Amino acid sequence: MGKAARKKNKAPKVREVFVAQPFEGLAAEPELIALREFVPSATAPLPLADAGREVTLATVLPGAAAAFVRTDERVFVGLQVQTRSSDISRDLGRSLKWALDAKPGDVLSVPDTTTPGGEGERLQDLLLTDAELEVTVHANFDWWLPEDADADGEVKLSLDRANEAIMPTERLGTGSYWVLAGEKAHLRWVRPEPENKLLQALARLSAAGELGLGEGSRYAGSFRAHGLLVPVWDLDPEAHAREWAGPAEQLGARLDRALASLDEKPLDAAERRARDGLIGRQLTLR
Structure with a gap:
């Protein structure tokens, strides 16, 4: 294949545009920012536009995971993660869509920040835009585990470290x-x-x-x-x-x-x- 043909077949680069106000248009915008930036341990039910499986939004999950499903089938999406793209709302929307199809024990370690953007992926596409968040602030991270579960091994060490670092917040x-x-x-x-x-x-x-x-x-x-x-x-x-x-x-x-x-x-x-x-x-x- 000649140079001209290779240039013609080469996929165009998609320029990532930084979204400075990723939660614009959501009534829950102030809460989303607070939970993302400075609240240590809190959860809130996500007001999904397509009611079905219940999903809980969380400040931070074990290992700063993007999402996971507990053994009792409760689904969580994390705000405070290790990586991000130019659009946090899209990152969270993708994590949410992953979580809706996940099984007990599944963990999404990091959000998808590399796939080109598509339709219907942002939180604004997936949530009731006029709904507020019903936030519960926790004194620790014990909610990482089901109520009848005991932490042991690496899980206990991770939980203990997280609980020791938490700052009292209301x-x-x-x-x-x-x-x-x-x-x-x-x-x-x-x-x-x-x-x-x-x-x-x-x-x-x-x-x-x-x-x-x-x-x-x-x-x-x-x-x-x-x-x-x-x-x-x-x-x-x-x-x-x-x-x-x-x-x-x-x-x-x-x-x-x-x-x-x-x-x-x-x-x-x-x-x-x-x-x-x-x-x-x-x-x-x-």
């Missing part, structure tokens, strides 16, 4: 989580609003002295994760998570009012300075 609201990280406690809150509008609302609260959660708290900054902004507050580690639930709810109400006011009243000079200060305390996570 859910305060949608996309909002308290975590005790050593000697520090934080509130991390994945917000669904466009970044620029959210920053303006945060700036309005900051200029008014209303950005905190009360005594023992301070606004620490924010980071970007999968297209959304995640504000972070430092909290008094001596206070229990439940003590911050009320203040967090009140802050959410103030933030909603600030967001609504932006359509009627643009930022004034003090608020613009506050916004510039907030922008200076950002970092990006992918």
